[in-house]
Amino acid sequence: MQQRRQGKGGRPCPARQYLLVKAAAVLMVPLVSGSMMALLPDASAADNGNVEGANGVLHVHGALTESACRLEMASVYQDVWLGETGTGRMAKIGAQGTPVAVRLRLRDCLRSPANNRDERNGNLLWSTHQPAVSVSFVAPADANNPELISVRGASGVALRMQDSLGRDIRLGSRGAPLMLAAGQDSLDYVVTPERTRAPLQAGAYSAHVDFRLNYD
Structure with a gap:
């Protein structure tokens, strides 16, 4: 051994x-x-995929709507100068000053069908390829004449607003539907100072008018 x-x-x-x-x-x-x-950390857990409180969901949603045209940005806010009107010209009730044009410019008008009903008389404006629009104007009405737009500052004067066909706008409701011709890119109106029944008192005046385009 x-x-x-x-x-x-x-x-x-x-x-x-x-x-x-x-x-x-x-x-x-x-x-x-x-x-x-x-x-060493597990590579499969490096993204915190299984960690409670480290994950979530982002829900994004919206809507795609149809419209024949859109309002040009320069028309969204307009400052309209009516000029000066002498009291001598407005001595009588119903007397008018100089009318001033107001234009609402439109962009991207597309060929589309129209199916617009006049809220006042029920008439239907219809087309298979030509769009139509109605405009709503909202402003305080004159106390003596609800067709006129009330002003602040002076007394005895209010504003009459009419479309291109000479029809008065309807304060607080949709106006008569207007057909938009191919290539048409504007809606024209006229604003005119008008004497009312209130006592005539000179001074600077102003009014604020909101409007909205409606395609249905």
Whole structure:
């Protein structure tokens, strides 16, 4: 039998101790490497896909509507100067000053069918290829004549507004439908100062009128 090599005092010799230490170190390398790999983050969880409170949904919605034309930006807000009118010209009730034209410009008018009914008389304006529009004007009416637009500042005067056919606008409701011819890009109106029954008092005056285009 081969005898063990022992050092003094019955202890293993230094050479054998070295071999044991080296073997233990080799065995520890994969153990340490495995522990470090366990500490690394999982690539599949890097985007927080399974983390509660880290996910959501964005719901986006809208609507696509049909319209024959759109209002040009320069027509959205207009400052209309009516000029100066002498009180001598407005001495009688119903007397009028100088009419001033107002134009609403339209863009991107498309060929489309029209089916517009006049709210006042029930007449139907219909076309298979030509669009139509009605315009609503909203403003305070004169206390003595509801056909006229009330003004602030002066007294005894109000404003009459008419379309291109000479028809008075209908304050607070849709006007008569107007057919838009091919290539037509504007709606024309006229504003005229008019004497009312109120006492005539000179001064600067103004009025605010809102309007809306309707295609149905």
